Amino acid sequence: MPLLYPLVFAAFLFSAGVYGVLARRNAVMVLMSVELMLNAVNVNLVAFNAYLKDQLNSGQVFALFVVAVAAAEVGIGLAIVLLIFRNRETVNIDEVDLLRW
Amino acid sequence: MTGQEVAFLLLAVVGGLAGLLVVTSRNIVHAALYLVVALASVAGVYLLLAAPFVAFVQVIIYVGAIVVLILFGIMLTRAPVGRRVLDNTLRARVGAFVIGLGLFTMLTWFMADAWAGKRITGHAVTATAALGTSLFRNYVLPFEAVSILLLAALIGAIVLARRD
Numbered sequence: 001m002p003l004l005y006p007l008v009f010a011a012f013l014f015s016a017g018v019y020g021v022l023a024r025r026n027a028v029m030v031l032m033s034v035e036l037m038l039n040a041v042n043v044n045l046v047a048f049n050a051y052l053k054d055q056l057n058s059g060q061v062f063a064l065f066v067v068a069v070a071a072a073e074v075g076i077g078l079a080i081v082l083l084i085f086r087n088r089e090t091v092n093i094d095e096v097d098l099l100r101w
Numbered sequence: 102m103t104g105q106e107v108a109f110l111l112l113a114v115v116g117g118l119a120g121l122l123v124v125t126s127r128n129i130v131h132a133a134l135y136l137v138v139a140l141a142s143v144a145g146v147y148l149l150l151a152a153p154f155v156a157f158v159q160v161i162i163y164v165g166a167i168v169v170l171i172l173f174g175i176m177l178t179r180a181p182v183g184r185r186v187l188d189n190t191l192r193a194r195v196g197a198f199v200i201g202l203g204l205f206t207m208l209t210w211f212m213a214d215a216w217a218g219k220r221i222t223g224h225a226v227t228a229t230a231a232l233g234t235s236l237f238r239n240y241v242l243p244f245e246a247v248s249i250l251l252l253a254a255l256i257g258a259i260v261l262a263r264r265d
Contacts, residue, residue, distance in 0.1 A: 001106045003219040006146060007212045009113040013120045013139070015205035020124030022197035026187050028174050029129060032136050035167065036120055039143050042155075050150040050221045056235045057227055060155050064236070067155075067162055068247045072254030074167050078174040079261035085178040086264075094189075 006047035014040035027081045027091045031074060038070045109149050116142030129180050129187060133171050140164050150221070154229045 013036050020033025042063040049059025085091050119138035126132040140163045147156035188194060236244055 001103070001109055001149075001221055003216045003221055004213060005106070005109055005113065006150060006221075007216065008209055009117065009146065011205055011208035011212065012117050013143075014208070015201040016117075016120040016124050018204055019197045019201035022200060023189050023194045024124065024187060025189050026129060028171060028178065029124075029132060029187060031174075032132060032171060033124055035136065035163070035171075036123060036139065039140060039163070042159075043143055043146055046147055046150050046152045046155055047221070049152070049227075050223075051219065053223060053225075056239050057232050058235070058240075060152050060227060060232055061236050061240050063152075063155050064158060065240075065243055065247055067158055068251060071162055071167055072251050074170055075258045076254050076261070078170055079258040081174055082177055082262050091178045 003047065003051050006043055010040040010043040010047070012040075013037070013043070025092050025094055027084070027093050027096075028078070030093065031077050031081070034077075035070060035074065038066055042066050105149055109146065112142045112145045112149070116146070127187065128182050129175055130172070133168060133175060136171070137164055137168050140168065151224065151226045153226060154232050 017033045017035075017037035017040065020036065021030050024030055024033065045059040045063045045066070047059075049057060049063075052059075081091055084096055088095070090096075116139050119135045119142065122135040123132045123139060126135060140159065144156045144159040144164070147153075147159060189197070
């Protein structure tokens with residue numbers, strides 16, 4: 001298949017993730033949009049691995065690393081969201097602004 | 102139009118639509134379920150790109166663990182529902198849409214400029230043994246680092262979410 005097919009798919013998922021991070025107010029929604037972006041990056045990595053026929057399969061190995069790091073990040077992110085909810089009864093990211101100027 | 106391309110176009114349409122619905126849905130639980138569809142379609146794309154092990158890892162870890170974790174997070178934070186609670190102001194949403202559209206146009210333009218006409222050829226499916234050899238021989242250092250990262254994340258999440 002043309003190399004552009006998976007690349008454009010990845011670009012679309014990434015742009016949707018960027019929209020989600022900017023346009024959503026709920027912290028869990030923002031985490032879901034970040035997952036979309038990470039998946040787009042993974043599709044890119046695996047597509048180039050297939051295109052370049054890498055001997056070491058580096059693209060797929062890095063995709064596995066990205067999946068592992070994303071899992072760790074979602075775990076910690078949700079723990080933080082839970083802690084915020086426990087203290088403030090809200091997960092609206094606009095209302096968590098103590099560190100702002 | 103080969104069968105592989107037809108299958109890819111179907112998966113891409115379903116996955117792209119699901120991804121769009123994740124970020125525009127009014128109900129947060131629906132958004133999580135659309136995320137499942139998007140992640141599953143990405144796993145299908147991995148299968149078409151001759152990466153079966155990555156596809157299985159995607160389904161097991163992303164769909165099977167991360168989405169479940171997100172659903173638990175939604176449940177424990179009393180899933181709010183409704184446009185006013187979930188979305189930013191209209192001005193922010195319009196700005197976000199412009200940014201997303203601009204990013205997509207820019208990325209597609211640059212990629213078409215660089216790789217138009219190139220094709221993914223060959224049908225050799227990546228054997229899991231080859232991936233394992235590469236992971237434990239050439240990339241063993243990042244592998245160990247990711248293991249330590251996962252351990253730290255595990256301990257950190259337990260400490261953070263502990264009720265005391």
